[in-house]
Amino acid sequence: MLCFSLCLFLRKFNRQHYNGSSMKDKLLRRITITMAKDRDKFIADELKEIRNQCEGLEGIQLVTCVPDAVAMIIKKTDFKQLKLRLMFPSHYPNEPIISELNSKTLSEKLLDGLQKVCDDECKKFIGNVQVMKMLHFVNKFLEDHKLCVCSSEIAYVKKELLKDCDEVKLRQKTSQIIIKAQQEKYFLNFKLTIPEDYPKTQVQLEIIDHNFPELLKVNFEAQAVEYARQCVQPPLRKKPGDPPFQPKPSMLPVCKYLIGECVKNYPLQKCPMCFCYVLPQNPPEEVSKEKQVERVYCGHLYHHSCLAAYMKKPPFIGGKKCPACGKRIFHEKWKITPELAEARWAHKQARDRELEEVKDFMA
Ligand SMILES: [Zn+2]
Ligand SMILES: [Zn+2]
Known part of the structure; x- marks a missing residue:
């Protein structure tokens, strides 16, 4: 009996309330319109607040502030700057705001990482105003990550x-x-x-x-x-036609x-003269003066005695060349012209010959 009367009631109810477009649809549409109005009002209020708050903030430039999106430039230095664009989703503020980061100077990898952190962070602000919170979050990230x-x-x-x-x-x-x-x-x-x-x-x-x-x-x-x-x-000497200097x-x-x-x-590295390791194998091992390291202009290392012997031997024309790379050897301790080296070599040779002659004579 109860079942029967319930069935009758439902049939009557359906006839009364679900004629033409369904009541459910109407209700849904009304809720959606109310929500959209609420959303627009919420965003309008938030935009007003953003304009007020951004005014006094140092290093923040508000570029766009409309119901579609808010965009601002955060500038710490010429190099440390980015553009933060925030877009309101259809169920804002009941879903997280959509953020987008751009920078001409910061690396893409860094921006990708920051983007992921932002996507997580904005979930914390669901149901509430989100723009200024995201701005402060990104701003602090740049400040903290020097x-x-x-x-x-x-x-x-x-x-x-x-x-x-x-x-x-x-x-x-x-x-x-x-x-x-x-x-x-x-x-x-x-x-x-x-x-x-x-x-x-x-x-x-x-x-x-x-x-x-x-x-x-x-x-x-x-x-x-x-x-x-x-x-x-x-550079001190600027070549004509060089583009203007940019710090790197x-x-x-x-x-x-x-x-x-x-x-x-x-x-x-091995000594270009004796082919042994230039640095002692067990630092901080003390070495004799002969085995001490000399670094020449091209960057190659020599044993002191090996380089000293090499610098005194001809050929001297055009300066002594590093056998490892072919560049001319410049070193504080051997600052003599090829002519002087040549003259010294000739002098030493002559002396050695004289000594040989003396030795022969004495023999
Ligand atoms: Zn050597
Ligand atoms: Zn060299």
Whole structure:
């Protein structure tokens, strides 16, 4: 009986309420319209708030602020800047805002990483205003990650220059990179500080520790600083037709030199004269003056006695050449002209002949 009357009631109800377009559809449409109105009102209120709040913010430029999207440029330095575009989805604020990052200067890999973090972060703000929260989030990320200006250089160093035995530590807060690179029994531990307006200003180098001969360490440091300087200062003699000078990032050239050319190379280098390893095999082994290392202009290493003997032997025309690379040898300790070397050689030969004659005479 109960079943029967329930059936009748339902049939009556359906006749009354579901004639023509269904009640359900009407209801849904009404809810959707109300929600869309709510959404538009919510966004309009938020846009007003954004315009007010952005006005006094340093380094933030509001480019677009319309119901479709909000776009702003966050600029810390000429290099550290990006454009953040936020688009309101159809169920905003009940679903996360859609963000998009662009930068002409920061690396794509860094932006991809930041994009993923942003996509996660905006989920936290569902049901609430999201634009300014996302802006503060990205702004703080740039502030906290001081090394983001050289993220692609760091990636290259890790991938191409360092091996498993080496170490690299990133200090985002102090904008420093600490690297310990080794080869055989030799190591070099150094610190690079990335200045605020990098790459306009060169990276700062400090050698923390090492076990190379002191003379080489001085050389490493001076040469690395010189490479960094060349990245940010125009050459003294400008060639006509050269494009205007643009400062270049100096972190990678310094690392390529210190790691690639020095640490990974010198412990394996052999003297071009005697073909033995130039550096002692067990540092910090004391060596005699003859076996001490001399570094010539081209960068090749020699034993002191090997180089001394080579520099005194002809041919001298056009200067003595490095047998390893063919470049002319320049060295503080052997700063004589080919003519003088020739004259000295002739003088020594004459003396040796005289001595031989004396010996013959005495025999
Ligand atoms: Zn030698
Ligand atoms: Zn050479």
